Amino acid sequence: MKITEGSFEVLKSRLSKAMDDDSEIIDEIEEARKQGDLSENADYSAAMEKKRTNDALIRDLRSQIENAEVVGNPADNSVVAINTKVKVLRVSNNKEKVYQIGDSISTNPDLGIISEHSPLGQAMTGHKIGDTVKIDCRVPYMIKILDIQTID
Secondary structure: EEEEEEHHHHHHHHHHHHHHHOOOOOOHHHHHHHHHHOOHHHHHHHHHHHHHHHHHHHHHHHHHHHOOOOEEOOOOOOOOOOOOOEEEEEOOEEEEEEEEEHHHHHOOOHEEEEEEHHHHHHHHOOOOOOOOEOOOOOOOEEEEEEEEEOOO
């Protein structure tokens, strides 16, 4: 999975927090055990469920970190890639829009940050200024790439 350095740091931070939370959850389990019969102990059941959920999160974050391919800014800003800002023209209505191509961690469509794995991101990746690209989605449309800039 290709991710930016910033997203890699976010994953490491989330893992650190989840591991800190794990210590607190273990304390909650120990406190609940002191209440007696575990078969009818709602606090114990809740703490154990919290522990299972947190353990799954830790496994997922570790896997993402282990499988991450950290990418920097592209050497060639004439091609759409992660860490580029792309100005496009929607051919059908002549409207311009700017998108930032991010990784799957940093996406925020409301801010125009899309993943390279989204239909739009996949279609644009590898294309150059002047290329007209078909976007395959529920209602396909065409865009023309007007400008590409590397994100600092």
